[in-house]
Amino acid sequence: MPRIKLNPLENYPFSTDITVRTTDLNYGGHLGNDRLVSLVHEARVAFLTRHGFSEKDFCGISLIAGDIAVVYQGEAFAGDVLRFEVAAGEPTRCGFRLFFRITRPADNTPIALVENGMACFDYETRTVQFLPKEAQAIF
Numbered sequence: 001m002p003r004i005k006l007n008p009l010e011n012y013p014f015s016t017d018i019t020v021r022t023t024d025l026n027y028g029g030h031l032g033n034d035r036l037v038s039l040v041h042e043a044r045v046a047f048l049t050r051h052g053f054s055e056k057d058f059c060g061i062s063l064i065a066g067d068i069a070v071v072y073q074g075e076a077f078a079g080d081v082l083r084f085e086v087a088a089g090e091p092t093r094c095g096f097r098l099f100f101r102i103t104r105p106a107d108n109t110p111i112a113l114v115e116n117g118m119a120c121f122d123y124e125t126r127t128v129q130f131l132p133k134e135a136q137a138i139f
Helices: 033-050 133-138
Strands: 014-019 062-072 081-089 095-104 109-122
Touching (some): 014 033
Antiparallel strands (some): 014 081
């Protein structure tokens, strides 16, 4: 079976640590794939907040997730502190990508690489919007 290939970036200018909770585990006793995506969402919100933005107010417009790709590299368990390193890049006319490297710093275990495509969106008109020039600071 062919796998998605994601490559880590050389630099991630932001990081946040998140602890895996018991409720984040699946039947295999490790971090569930659905919960990892939720933790990526938490890291995304922290990244945006650090830059003075939110998903609902990104230079006057909102953001909506367009896609997400996850490549698992290791297991995580309840109580593990995971480091979510985040970088923004590949700006386009109407969006950009966020890149995540997730590791367990206690033993330097790689957990996952994630890419998340974000689109600028107006929730009132339900239409995609142009990437605001003021947002360039995050790239």
